Amino acid sequence: MKANARDIRAAMERPSPDLRLFLLHGPDGSAAAELATRLAQAMGPEAERIDLDGATLKGDPARLADEAASMSLFGGARHIRVSPAGEESLEAFAALLAADHAGNPVVALAPTVKSTAKIVKLAIDSPRAMAFACYEPTAADLERLAATMARDAGLRPQPGVTQRLAAGCGGDRAVLASEIDKLALFLDAAPDRPHDLDEAALDAIGADLGEAEMGAVIDAVIGGRSAALGLELTRLGEAGTSPIPWLRQLARRLMTLAEMKADIDAGATQDSVFKRHRIFFREEAATAQALRRWNAAMLAAALQRVRHAERAVMASGNAGPVLADHALAELTRGVERRG
Known part of the structure; x- marks a missing residue:
């Protein structure tokens, strides 16, 4: 299925056993990396992560479905990251979605893949997959994203803060997420103990690459x-x-x-x-x-x-x-x- 920004974030933060594949395609690699990190965090700090790439899957298309159905060595949570992925992964993705069982979610990062690619069509047509197009955000998009991410971390941005955060990250969502995490730690903020985020905190520790x-x-x-x-x-x-x-x-x-x-x-x-x-x-x-x-x-x-x-x-x-x-x-x- 085709996902919007809200759908993919929610699905990554609360992975469903009904979804086997998250395909993140398009030129904004930082957005894909940030979303993939959300899935890793949702799986827990003890989760085992398996890293594959498109070249590996081209040579062994059945491996992805096998890895998705396998149990962790220590019996805990497990997830799979395919990076980079491209059209050479089509057979492997098709096998994953058609398999009888797949208990471990797969996130595929495909920065060079366009919306017309066969792997994108496969993910959109399948109820067991989500496809999300990652494009570089506008300044307004980044400000809204900064405000949302700050609130999620227990921060209450004061006037002017989200604009500085958006400008300082240079359009990179992973940098933005890292800055917000750093600020939340500095202010001892969390969703259950919110804290005001003012420009003084940014001056103290915030990166400001102009x-x-x-x-x-x-x-x-x-x-x-x-x-x-x-x-x-x-x-x-x-x-x-x-x-x-x-x-x-x-x-x-x-x-x-x-x-x-x-x-x-x-x-x-x-x-x-x-x-x-x-x-x-x-x-x-x-x-x-x-x-x-x-x-x-x-x-x-x-x-x-x-x-x-x-x-x-x-x-x-x-x-x-x-x-x-x-x-x-x-x-x-x-x-x-x-x-």
Whole structure:
């Protein structure tokens, strides 16, 4: 069945034995990761988690149904995460939904899968599955989400707080959830002992990665300035800032440059392209330089690398921000070498 945001959150927080598969597809990987975390929390801290990926399921389609029907080694709760998933998982998902028994829920993260994919149609058509499309939220969506998540954690946001939380997370729901959990712990808040959340608490411990900070990292990458990038990454690393917000902002910048480059290559004038994309006059010189330096193939490859870095950072058991730093350093050096 097709789920909306409220349905999928409720289903993740209170998993039903009637639902075997939660398919989270679409480009907002942070939303999928945050929802998958909700399922893990609902299963309990002692629950066993089995991690699979699409390549594994392609080679052994029956394994998913087997894992879903198996008991935990210690007899406790068990759940399965498939990440990343794609069309190669179709046979495995079909076998899971058709199996006689499956006691362990499966959540599949499919960031590159579109709504027209066969695995999405399979999940929508089955009463034993839920499909939810994860798209990047607007600023208003993030503010509403921040308010809801804060209330769920026992926090009462005061005026201006949800706007700062939404701006500080850079569009990343996992970062937003982490900040709210940190604030609830700091204020000793919980649903049964609510506490006011004011700007003083945000000033004390809240992450506040603004547009200027993210912009400095992005400008260093686009401009091929390795030394500047190193300084910015060191500063953000010392502040304990998640790389997800600026990776997402960089991806948006690359997509915009790719669209502009395609328009110019098709015969449009630079002035008309700048006007169409509403380039601020103070950014015109830097944008024009970027369009001369980057070609369509470079932009496509860079976007793919950035998306891969984002997925790697969100995956379990990895080196965290080090992966993003390494990917962006390599990318920036490549641009720098081109001059």
